[in-house]
Amino acid sequence: MQYVNWNPTIPLQSPVYLDANILVGTTINGHPLYNSCIQLIGTLLVDKANILISPIAVDECMWATAKLAYCKLINKPDNTKWTKIIYRAYCDQIFRSYGPLITAVSTMIKDWKTAGVPINLVPSDLVFDDVLNLAPKYMSQYKFTPADALHLAIAEKQAKTLVTADSDFNKLQKNLPPGNLVVVQLPKT
Amino acid sequence: MSPSTLANNRLSSTMIFENTEVKFQVEKDTTAYSTSIWQQINDILKKSFVSTVPQKETTQQSKADMKPHILVMPGMLLPYDEYKKRFGTIDLEHYRKEMSPDLFRVFVRHIGFITGLQKLDIEKLMSNHED
Numbered sequence: 504m505q506y507v508n509w510n511p512t513i514p515l516q517s518p519v520y521l522d523a524n525i526l527v528g529t530t531i532n533g534h535p536l537y538n539s540c541i542q543l544i545g546t547l548l549v550d551k552a553n554i555l556i557s558p559i560a561v562d563e564c565m566w567a568t569a570k571l572a573y574c575k576l577i578n579k580p581d582n583t584k585w586t587k588i589i590y591r592a593y594c595d596q597i598f599r600s601y602g603p604l605i606t607a608v609s610t611m612i613k614d615w616k617t618a619g620v621p622i623n624l625v626p627s628d629l630v631f632d633d634v635l636n637l638a639p640k641y642m643s644q645y646k647f648t649p650a651d652a653l654h655l656a657i658a659e660k661q662a663k664t665l666v667t668a669d670s671d672f673n674k675l676q677k678n679l680p681p682g683n684l685v686v687v688q689l690p691k692t
Numbered sequence: 693m694s695p696s697t698l699a700n701n702r703l704s705s706t707m708i709f710e711n712t713e714v715k716f717q718v719e720k721d722t723t724a725y726s727t728s729i730w731q732q733i734n735d736i737l738k739k740s741f742v743s744t745v746p747q748k749e750t751t752q753q754s755k756a757d758m759k760p761h762i763l764v765m766p767g768m769l770l771p772y773d774e775y776k777k778r779f780g781t782i783d784l785e786h787y788r789k790e791m792s793p794d795l796f797r798v799f800v801r802h803i804g805f806i807t808g809l810q811k812l813d814i815e816k817l818m819s820n821h822e823d
Contacts, residue, residue, distance in 0.1 A: 524814050532777045532804030534812040541782050541803050548799060549790040567818045574809055581809050581817045604806055611802035618794045668814055 504659070504679045508690045509666070511542050516685065518553035520625070520658035522667035523563035525689070526556075530607045531571070536668050539689050543666060553621045555662050556612055559653050564608035572601035623661075630660035645674045659684045764800050778804035 507513060528540035547554060570585040573593050577583070590597075598605065616622045626634045637656035641647050647655065651671055658665035659682050668689040675686055760772040764779065779800070788796050 524818055527818065528814045529803055531806040531808045531812065531814070533808040533810075534814055536814055537804065537808075538781055544803070545782075545787050545799065548795060549787070563818060568806065571806065571809070571812075571817060581812050582819075607802070607805050611798075611805075614798040614802065615795075618798045619792070620795070669818075670815060 504675065504682050505685045506672070506676050506679060507685060507687055509539065509543065509687045511546070513687065515543075515547065515550075515552065515666070515687065516663035517550070518555050518623070518662045519547055519664045519666060520555040520557070520654070520662035521560065522654055522665065522669060523560040523567065524668040525666050526560060526608045526611070527564050527567050528668055528689075530568075530611060535691065536689055540668070543689070548615070548620060551621065553623065554615070555623050555625045555658070557625050557654070557657050559650050559657075561609055561612070563650060565605055568604045568607055569597055572597045572604045576600060625661045626657045627661065630657075633660050641680075644678070644680075645671075647671065647674075655686075658686075765797055768800065774807075777807060 524536075525540055525543065528534065528536045529544050531537070546552075569590060570583075571581070573585060573589065574581055574583050576593060576596055612622065634653065634656045637659065638649065638652040641652035641655050642649060645652075648671075651669065654667070655665065655672075655675075659680070662684060664685045664687055666687045666689070670688075670691070672686055672688055761769050762772055762775040763769050764775065764784070770778070782803070784800065787799060791799060
């Protein structure tokens with residue numbers, strides 16, 4: 504495995520697994536990673552790269568945009584406490600006032616697919632067992648959250664490149680797992 | 693296809709877009725239709741419309757409408773402030789040239805669709821997923 508910081512000149516080998524933060528970072532404007540996310544996604548779409556999306560990533564996107572909707576609703580910053588209890592309490596208001604935010608990423612993915620972008624849902628049946636075996640190892644070895652461990656395991660089994668903006672993936676640098684996957688990190692600006 | 697057939701299959705159309713007459717030709721040949729019309733729309737768009745809604749009233753609302761709007765693509769007219777937030781630092785012309793019209797349409801429709809909070813940190817936004 505390789506770990507590299509992203510810059511616009513780095514060629515991204517297809518298939519490319521997209522972490523949730525890249526998808527969310529593409530749909531929200533005005534944050535420090537916005538331009539990098541757009542450049543990266545723009546390049547992948549122009550190059551007709553095979554994009555891999557997992558249900559975990561979509562789940563994280565929906566949760567993040569629901570949180571953003573909640574922050575907007577109560578006029579608080581992005582580090583506001585956000586739990587399932589809060590979500591359930593505010594769910595109706597969130598959907599009433601900010602429903603399109605919750606579906607922003609999933610609608611984007613569907614539209615890409617309709618426009619002919621080669622997108623695959625992962626993991627496939629063929630690698631499912633391997634992913635289930637690998638994920639807990641990554642949780643233990645790198646203290647990854649289950650979601651991050653699954654992102655890495657799925658990408659390792661099905662992608663040539665994993666793109667993320669999550670700095671937790673820095674931990675890989677000290678002890679890179681075997682394999683050919685290239686983990687590309689969007690550096691904070 | 694002979695010249696006479698080509699002429700028979702070509703229709704001239706005119707549309708008024710924000711007080712500007714826009715002329716284009718539509719080919720009835722179904723295989724050429726899509727490419728031709730999008731090429732013409734692309735050519736028009738390359739001129740980058742920046743239009744101002746004419747002033748008709750003096751209410752607060754109409755003053756807001758007076759702000760410049762930018763046509764990003766057919767059917768997507770954005771207030772200048774929103775355009776600046778979403779596309780101000782992005783070379784849209786590059787993507788317009790490199791992508792098919794369908795792909796460009798969905799690309800610009802979704803990028804920066806959500807206006808972030810001030811000082812939004814994507815990592816912080818996604819940090820407590822497991823709470």
